[in-house]
């Protein structure tokens with residue numbers, strides 16, 4: 001790999017997307033949102049009426065959808081079978097089901113392959129749950145973003161119309177438990193990752209901290 005890879009992992013609401021895009025913009029790098037790929041797969045499974053309670057059915061169908069991610073940090077895109085799904089993948093139905101789909105090993109194997117294809121020779125900031133541990137363990141810069149559950153829920157409810165902080169906190173706790181206890185590639189901090197707690201920091205402060213890390217290690 002010749003170009004820089006910044007691996008950005010952490011739970012939902014820790015600020016991964018805003019920070020990753022800010023870092024990519026500042027350094028002229030591409031940006032990949034791997035969560036959007038798991039959401040796109042889930043959107044497709046729901047549309048096809050696949051029984052998500054049946055891991056074998058999910059595994060059997062997961063090779064089918066064509067998932068294409070655009071990597072411009074100013075306007076990342078995501079298409080499934082040619083359909084722009086940027087909006088629907090943020091809906092409550094997809095958010096409520098994505099962790100179940102993402103726990104199926106065949107889904108992970110397929111999407112990790114796709115992610116490695118996009119990463120290619122590098123020059124990219126990649127955000128997710130398993131980037132530093134599985135997708136790109138050789139990344140020279142690995143960041144693990146955290147924030148208090150209250151701060152994460154507050155940020156998310158500010159983004160989602162009509163939601164309360166309490167409801168967000170409960171939904172996130174459920175998703176975190178599923179993501180960090182699944183058998184295949186659970187969310188965990190990679191060896192060599194630097195943990196950044198963003199609870200008391202502004203977006204600019206976190207981006208600056210990551211840029212400092214890149215200058216040291218990249």
Ligand code: C5P
Nearest residue numbers: 012034035036038098099102128129130
């Ligand atoms: O990042 P985002 O919250 O959009 O991710 C949605 C879901 O996709 C996560 O809750 C997790 O279940 C799954 N995911 C994953 N591995 C990744 C990225 C996301 O399992 N690298």
